[in-house]
Amino acid sequence: MDAAAETSLRIGGMHCAACADTVEAALRRVPGVVEARVSASAQVASVRRDAAAAPVSRLVEAVRAAGYDASPDTAAQARAARAREARLALWRLFVAGLCAVQAMMLVEPTYLAAPGDIAPEYLRLLEWGAWILTLPVLAFSAAPFFAGAWRSLRQGRIGMDVPVTLGVAVAFLASTAAAADPAGPLRGTAAFDSITMFVAFLLGGRYLEMKARHRAEAELEGMTSRLPLDVVRVGAGGVDETIPVDAIAPGDLLRVPRGEAFAADGTIVEGRTEADESLLTGESVPRPRRPGDAVVAGSLNLGAPVLMRAERVGADTRYEAIAALMRAARTAKPALLRTADRWAAPFLWAVLALAALGALGWWFVDPARVPWVVVSVLIVTCPCALSLAAPSALLAAASRMAREGLLLRDIDALARLVRVDEVFLDKTGTLTTGRPRCTGTIVLAGTLAADALAGRASSLAAWSTHPLSRALQAARDGDGSVWREVREVPGRGIEAIDVEGRCWRLGAAAWAATVSTGAVRPADVVLSRDGAPLARFAFDEAVREDAPAAVQALQAEGVRVHLLSGDDPDRADAVGARLRLDSARGGLSPEDKLQALRAAQDAGRIVAMVGDGINDAPVLARADVSIAMGEGAQVARAQADGVLLSNRLADLVRARALARRTLRVIRQNLAWAAAYNAACVPLALLGVLPPWAAGLGMATSSLVVVLNSLRLTHRAPWTASIS
Amino acid sequence: MDSLYLLIPFSVLLVLALIGVFGWALGSGQFDDLEREGGRILSEPGLSFDTDQRARQAVPEE
Numbered sequence: 001m002d003a004a005a006e007t008s009l010r011i012g013g014m015h016c017a018a019c020a021d022t023v024e025a026a027l028r029r030v031p032g033v034v035e036a037r038v039s040a041s042a043q044v045a046s047v048r049r050d051a052a053a054a055p056v057s058r059l060v061e062a063v064r065a066a067g068y069d070a071s072p073d074t075a076a077q078a079r080a081a082r083a084r085e086a087r088l089a090l091w092r093l094f095v096a097g098l099c100a101v102q103a104m105m106l107v108e109p110t111y112l113a114a115p116g117d118i119a120p121e122y123l124r125l126l127e128w129g130a131w132i133l134t135l136p137v138l139a140f141s142a143a144p145f146f147a148g149a150w151r152s153l154r155q156g157r158i159g160m161d162v163p164v165t166l167g168v169a170v171a172f173l174a175s176t177a178a179a180a181d182p183a184g185p186l187r188g189t190a191a192f193d194s195i196t197m198f199v200a201f202l203l204g205g206r207y208l209e210m211k212a213r214h215r216a217e218a219e220l221e222g223m224t225s226r227l228p229l230d231v232v233r234v235g236a237g238g239v240d241e242t243i244p245v246d247a248i249a250p251g252d253l254l255r256v257p258r259g260e261a262f263a264a265d266g267t268i269v270e271g272r273t274e275a276d277e278s279l280l281t282g283e284s285v286p287r288p289r290r291p292g293d294a295v296v297a298g299s300l301n302l303g304a305p306v307l308m309r310a311e312r313v314g315a316d317t318r319y320e321a322i323a324a325l326m327r328a329a330r331t332a333k334p335a336l337l338r339t340a341d342r343w344a345a346p347f348l349w350a351v352l353a354l355a356a357l358g359a360l361g362w363w364f365v366d367p368a369r370v371p372w373v374v375v376s377v378l379i380v381t382c383p384c385a386l387s388l389a390a391p392s393a394l395l396a397a398a399s400r401m402a403r404e405g406l407l408l409r410d411i412d413a414l415a416r417l418v419r420v421d422e423v424f425l426d427k428t429g430t431l432t433t434g435r436p437r438c439t440g441t442i443v444l445a446g447t448l449a450a451d452a453l454a455g456r457a458s459s460l461a462a463w464s465t466h467p468l469s470r471a472l473q474a475a476r477d478g479d480g481s482v483w484r485e486v487r488e489v490p491g492r493g494i495e496a497i498d499v500e501g502r503c504w505r506l507g508a509a510a511w512a513a514t515v516s517t518g519a520v521r522p523a524d525v526v527l528s529r530d531g532a533p534l535a536r537f538a539f540d541e542a543v544r545e546d547a548p549a550a551v552q553a554l555q556a557e558g559v560r561v562h563l564l565s566g567d568d569p570d571r572a573d574a575v576g577a578r579l580r581l582d583s584a585r586g587g588l589s590p591e592d593k594l595q596a597l598r599a600a601q602d603a604g605r606i607v608a609m610v611g612d613g614i615n616d617a618p619v620l621a622r623a624d625v626s627i628a629m630g631e632g633a634q635v636a637r638a639q640a641d642g643v644l645l646s647n648r649l650a651d652l653v654r655a656r657a658l659a660r661r662t663l664r665v666i667r668q669n670l671a672w673a674a675a676y677n678a679a680c681v682p683l684a685l686l687g688v689l690p691p692w693a694a695g696l697g698m699a700t701s702s703l704v705v706v707l708n709s710l711r712l713t714h715r716a717p718w719t720a721s722i723s
Numbered sequence: 724m725d726s727l728y729l730l731i732p733f734s735v736l737l738v739l740a741l742i743g744v745f746g747w748a749l750g751s752g753q754f755d756d757l758e759r760e761g762g763r764i765l766s767e768p769g770l771s772f773d774t775d776q777r778a779r780q781a782v783p784e785e
Contacts, residue, residue: 083755091749095742102738106731122727129731133738 198695273303405646455479
């Protein structure tokens with residue numbers, strides 16, 4: 001499938017996790033669709049499809065046929081859809097609330113007066129008044145429940161709306177029968193106030209949930225729609241022209257006014273400013289940026305107008321990579337959530353069975369109370385609390401982490417992160433700043449001068465984004481050599497053929513220098529021609545400021561911290577000794593690293609690997625939890641569970657603390673939901689619980705779960721969780 | 724007590740009318756952004772307030 005395209009659709013009308021399955025199934029049935037994933041919490045479907053065979057219009061049609069609404073996922077439409085949804089929800093809630101209050105007023109005299117105080121004809125007048133007020137509640141306010149129940153029944157599934165709908169319908173029919181036949185078996189049991197109040201409580205709970213979801217979505221959109229629409233380009237001849245943002249080409253000179261976002265990754269050419277990169281890195285302090293400094297797309301220019309040269313644009317920017325990661329993370333369904341989905345259906349069947357059992361039992365005791373026992377059982381059981389327990393906490397934790405600079409691609413990694421007892425760290429770019437400095441060029445052989453060799457090395461290094469390559473580029477401009485057949489060998493170096501057909505290699509001496517000279521050690525960085533080393537480059541690098549504290553904090557938690565580096569063993573040892581690591585090994589190939597990781601896993605350890613994401617790809621893939629550092633343009637290619645956008649190792653320790661709290665919150669939620677249902681169902685079966693109390697209980701129970709999860713986003717400042 | 728035959732239907736009709744009024748207010752967007760309304764007095768252009776808290780037309784800034 002050549003024209004495979006990934007498309008996001010916003011889905012409207014989903015209320016529970018089971019709806020997501022329905023939409024997924026509908027999308028997968030469209031010819032040309034390769035894969036469809038739906039996130040119930042974000043209400044977004046992400047579809048991989050053959051662009052020619054399955055146009056977006058066909059996807060939208062399929063979703064609409066299944067009974068939901070779909071629209072392409074662009075921020076403006078999503079905002080409009082949210083506003084519509086919020087208005088409708090508020091109106092439904094208002095109608096239910098107002099009618100509930102008025103129905104209560106009409107029913108109240110029957111609670112206060114002694115039997116016989118009110119003449120029967122006035123009683124009937126009051127009952128029919130309440131009946132009329134119940135109609136708009138059922139026809140309009142409760143419509144989403146009926147529609148949801150109908151959808152799931154039509155698909156042959158059972159959803160959370162089914163018991164609710166049954167409860168409301170049974171209560172309304174029984175009350176109507178009681179009002180219509182004052183001498184019948186159900187006499188005096190009309191409860192229009194309970195029905196309306198129950199619907200109002202339930203809608204109130206859903207309204208608050210919807211508000212919380214809208215806020216989270218708007219936050220994500222703020223992140224993913226940051227770029228300006230138009231930019232000012234300095235065109236040929238120095239004339240300014242305004243162009244749309246997608247017309248920028250690498251190499252363009254752009255004017256960035258104060259207060260606007262940089263539209264591309266690049267470097268400052270002119271002017272001094274400060275850049276707010278908080279959305280991309282979690283770093284809240286604006287960073288000074290001077291000519292020659294790098295700026296990233298999506299960060300804000302706070303200081304002064306500057307002139308920048310665009311280097312990476314559009315989908316190549318780090319910003320787009322991060323936005324794509326966030327979209328992927330939003331639609332991936334965590335395993336904990338899948339478990340909740342599996343439990344929802346049996347739970348709902350059990351509720352229906354219990355209601356039937358209660359009806360049968362009460363039939364022999366007091367047939368007039370049968371409808372009310374059934375209604376109470378159907379309404380009081382709260383599958384919402386069970387099914388929200390894990391996803392609401394995970395979503396809250398993930399959005400908190402994203403805000404602090406750790407972006408989780410795989411939410412399940414959260415649970416594994418807690419169990420980690422062995423951490424492997426890469427050195428360059430992970431423990432150290434990854435910005436080594438080239439301190440000198442030592443000529444080993446040949447006739448070329450040191451400066452010429454540095455220029456040649458710089459032009460070859462321009463083909464690689466390895467930190468050492470960047471240091472070489474920073475030390476001297478390339479000499480403009482033309483290269484062909486450029487090939488990068490991970491962990492070794494880069495090789496290319498020059499115009500004369502000679503093979504140049506830049507990288508570890510063990511690989512680049514096949515002709516031994518004895519003057520270089522295997523891990524030195526050398527430039528070689530046809531295997532003969534010509535020059536050696538000297539580097540130094542600084543350990544990250546927060547690394548010692550982070551390592552200590554991890555060790556205090558009983559985690560063993562190891563260094564696995566492809567770099568020179570001496571330098572690895574030096575860093576290991578300075579940071580008091582449990583072990584430090586240098587001179588390792590990716591295969592060696594994988595070997596070390598396997599050995600630890602075979603010994604029963606849970607291993608986390610932190611690396612730069614590209615050179616360590618196989619090792620990251622094998623680790624139980626893999627974290628890639630966010631520096632560099634290739635975060636999107638990093639197949640890691642999470643990306644540390646802040647580049648602060650200390651955030652890993654804090655993330656572990658947050659993950660522990662998340663698991664605790666999930667356990668609390670599940671315990672609450674289980675205890676609530678276990679306590680309330682027997683009460684309802686015994687006929688002690690009136691329907692209105694059941695409705696209040698159900699709405700409160702899911703609110704308790706959502707609020708408990710929201711503690712993760714707000715309480716306990718991030719910095720306080722590490723000493 | 725016969726007045727109840729008038730009052731109860733009347734109260735029901737009143738509720739339905741109230742729902743209609745609220746629906747109009749909602750449809751005109753009055754409840755779309757409740758947080759922002761409080762701050763609008765600070766950002767509304769063309770209005771300023773003297774020390775007596777009386778609104779008047781702003782003097783264009785030079």
